[in-house]
Amino acid sequence: MINQAYSNGKFQFLNIMDIECKIPITKDEDEDHHQYFDGRRIHRVPKLVRFSKHNEEDYYAPKLVSFGPYYHGLPELGAAEEFKHKVLTMFVPSGGKDKQFFYCQIFKVIDQLRNCYVGVSREAYDDGALAEMMLLDACFAVYLMKIAVGDEEKIIHFCQHLGLSVIKFAFIDMYLLENQIPLWVIKHLINLIYGEGSMLLCNFFSSMILENTRLTRIPGEDKKQPLHILDAYHRLLVEEWDKAGKILVQPVNKCQWRPLKKENQKEFGKFSRQSRSVTDLKAKGIHFKPSSCCLMNISFKSYTFYGQVQLPVWLFTSISKLFFINMIAYEASPKSDTGIPIICYVNLLKSLIVKPEDVKELREKKILFSTLVSDEQVVEVIKEIDTCGLDDYYIFDNVKMRIEEHCNNKAKTWIAELIHTNFRNPWTFITLLAATFLLCLTFLQTYYTLNPK
Template sequence: MSMADNSVSEQEFRSVANEEREEASPPEVSILIPSAKTTTESQVRRRRIYKVPPPLRANMEHVYDPVVLSLGPYHHGRPQFRQVEEFKAEILNRFVSGSVAKDKSFFFNKILEQIDEIRSYYEEGSTNEFNDEALAEMVLSDACFILHYMELEDENEYHPLGMSLVSFMFRDFLMLENQIPLWIIRYLIGLKYDKDEGEALFYKFLSFMNFGDDRLTQIPWDNDNGSEPLHLLEAHRTTLLGQGKEFIRDQPRFLPRLLGFRWKRWKRKISSQSMFKMESRPFYSVTDLKAKGIHFRPSSNCLTDVRFHSYPFYGLLQLPIWFVTNNSMVFFSNMMAFEMSPEIDTDCDVISYVNFMKSLLETPRDVKELREKGILFSCLGSDEEVLKMYKQIDTYGVNNCGLFLDVKTRIEEHCSSKAKTWMADLIHTYFRSPWTAIALFAATLLLCLTFLQTYYTIHPVKNN
C-alpha cells in the first residue's frame, strides 16, 4: 500500500495546507505532499512502521536500538536521549522563527489535525501512552530535526553535542524503529520552500547520504503513481536500488516472489533441477572464480546490478560498488528487517545482495581482490574486518533465489566448460606474473632451438 493512497482526512489536510501556503507565499506545496487518490475500501489499508520482530532482535539489540537519538514513539523518553532532545527543542524554535513567519501553534495544529492518521502508521497500541498533544509535539519536533539535518552543509553545526554523539546519531538515523512517516517531513519542506527548492533539497540529501556526491538530479521515485516511500529508510533503499538499472537493459531482470517463479521472463530455459542443484551447495568464492579465469569489475551503485559475461578465454563478473563503514551492518540489518516486515511487498533485493556477497567472500583474499578492483571500499582497519562484517549479518534463511539465478547459471556454465577452464588454468599458471610469462617464453624458445639443433644434426645442410 503506497503513501499516496491515504484517507479522506489526509486529503483535507493537504488542501488546507495548500491554502495556508498560498496565503503566505506564491510557491506551491502540492508536489511535496502525497497526492490523494480515490480508493476502494480494500485499497486504503496502509503500510505501517513495524517494530523489529523478536526473533530478529535476540542478542542483536545493539543493531536495532538507537543509542543517542530517538525518532518516533517507539523509543521516545529514554534517559540517554535527553541531550539530543534539548537540541531538538532549539532546532524547532529555529524552524518556527525562520521559515514562513508562522508561530509554533500553526505547525502544531496542522500536525494535530492529522494525529489519528499519524497513529495509524505505527503498531496498534504502541502510541497509547501519548495523548494527542504529546504525540503531535513529538512528531513536529522530530520532523524539524530531520529537516535541519537535511539542510546542513557544515557538520560543525553538531559540534555542541560532541563528536561522540554525532557519530552515533548518523547510525541512529538508519534504524527501522526510529522512523516517522515521510510525508510529514515533505509537508514541512513544502511549507518552507517552493516546489523546485524543496525537491532539490530532498534529492541532494539522498544523493549525499547514499553516494557521497550530488549525482541525483531528481527524486528517484514517481510521486504521481503513488510510489513514495513510507519513511526515510525506505527512501534510502529506493535510491540504492534505483541507481544503475538503466545499465542492465541487456540482461533480463528476474523479479519473482520468494517461492513463486515467473519462468516466462527468462530468455533461456533453466530447469528447476539445475536451480536447486546450484542453491544446495556453496557458490564459488572470489578466489575460486579468479582461478577459473573470471575477472571482476564494478558495475554501478545499484545493489542488484550484477552482470556476467563469458568470453572464449575468460569471464567478466561486474558487481555493485559499496563503501563499507562501521554502520554498514546496522544499515543492512535494519534494511532487511524492513523487507521482512508485514504488509511490505518487496523482492528482498537487499537480502539477496547480502547473501550473494556472503557467498563470494570466504577469506580476506576475496575482500582484497574486490577492493583492488574498485568494487569494495572500506574505512575499516583491515580486510578481515570487512569479511567479518558481511559474515555477521544474519539473513535468517530468507533469500530471493531467482534474483541472481541467471548470473549464477551463466557462471556455472562458464566454469563447467573444460576448454575455458583449461585455458584459464594455463593463463593462471603461466601468465599470472611477468616472470612466469618470461620463463615460459624462454623455455619454449629453448625447446624450439633444441629441436632445430637436433634436426640439423640428423639432416645437415649440404654445401652447394
C-alpha cells in the same frame, strides 16, 4: 501521558503543549490530509531476529537521538531530546503564534500518524503529546538533512551543542528501522518552512548516492512515495534512477514463495548453483568490472576464452553491518511489499567473498571500497550479516546459470586454468621460459650434432 524531556539528570515537562490548537480544520483540509496514510506501518523487529547468533549487541536501537515513539523518553537519549527544542527555534520564529501554527498542522493528521505505528496507544501518548513529538522529530530530521547537504551554519550549530564526535551517530540513527517517522510528515514540514518548491529532500537523497547524480524528484513519488527515509534509501539501492526520477534499471520481481510440488521437482535442480568465490571464478577466466551503484545491476557475458561479471560498486565502512541488518529487517517486516533484493545481494556477496584475496581482487577492480583497516575485516563483516535464512532463487538466477555454464565449458576455460595453474606468479613464468629455452638449445644441439656441415 508521556510528555517529558530529560534534562540535567531529571525529567522536565515541555512547553509546546501549553499552546492550544485553535486553528479550525475545514472539511476540505481533512479530506486532503486523509491521503497521507496508505495502510503501511513501521513495525518493530521480532525478538528472534533482534538477538540472533551474530547480534550480540542491539543493532536496532538508537544511540543518540530518537525518531518516533518507540524509543522516545529514554534517559540515554535525553541530551538530543533537549536539543530538539533549540533546533525547532532555528526553523520556527519564537513567537507563540508561529509555533501554534506548526503544531496544529501536525495535530490535524495525528490519527494518521498514530496508525503508522504498532501499539502506540493514547494511554502512552495522547494526541497532544504525539503531535509535539512528531513536530520536534520532523524538525530535527530536516535539520540533519540540511547538515548532510553542507549547510555550514547548521554544522557549526550542531558541533557547539552536541559536539563533532557524535554527529555520525545522529545520521546512523536516521537509518534504523524502528527509529523512523513517516516521510510525508518531513515533506509536509519542509513545504511549510521553505515552500512547495524546496529541493531539500531531493538534494538529501542525492547525497546518499555514491554516483554524482542529482535527483529532481523523490524516487517513486509518482507511484507510492517512500514510507520513511530507510524505504527511500532502499529504493535508491535496488532501482537505478536518472535525475528526473525515471527508472533506468528495472526492479527485480518480488519474492514468490512457491511450494515444491512433485511434478516440479525436476526444476529444482536448476536452482542448485555451485557457490564460487571471486578467486575461483578468476581461475576460470572470469574477470570483474564495476557496473553502477544499483545493487541489482549485476550481469555476466561469456566470450570465447573468458567471461566478464559486472558488479555494483559498494563502500564498506564501520556501519555497513548495522545498515544491512536494518535493511534486511525492513525487507522481512510484516506486509512488506519490497521483496528481498538486499537479502539476495548479501547472499551473493557471501558466496563471492570468502577470504581476503576475494576482497583484494574486487578492490583492485574498483568494485569494493573500504574504510576498514584490512580486507580481513570486510570478510568478517560480510560473514556476520545475518540474512535470516531467506533467499529468492529467482533473483540473479539468470546470471548464476550463465556463470555455471561458462565454468563447466572446458573449451572456454582450459586456457584460463592453464594460465592460473602455471603462471600464478612471475617466478613460475620465468622458470617455464628458462625450461623452454633450454629445451630449444638441446634440440638445436642435437640437430647440429646429427647434421654437421
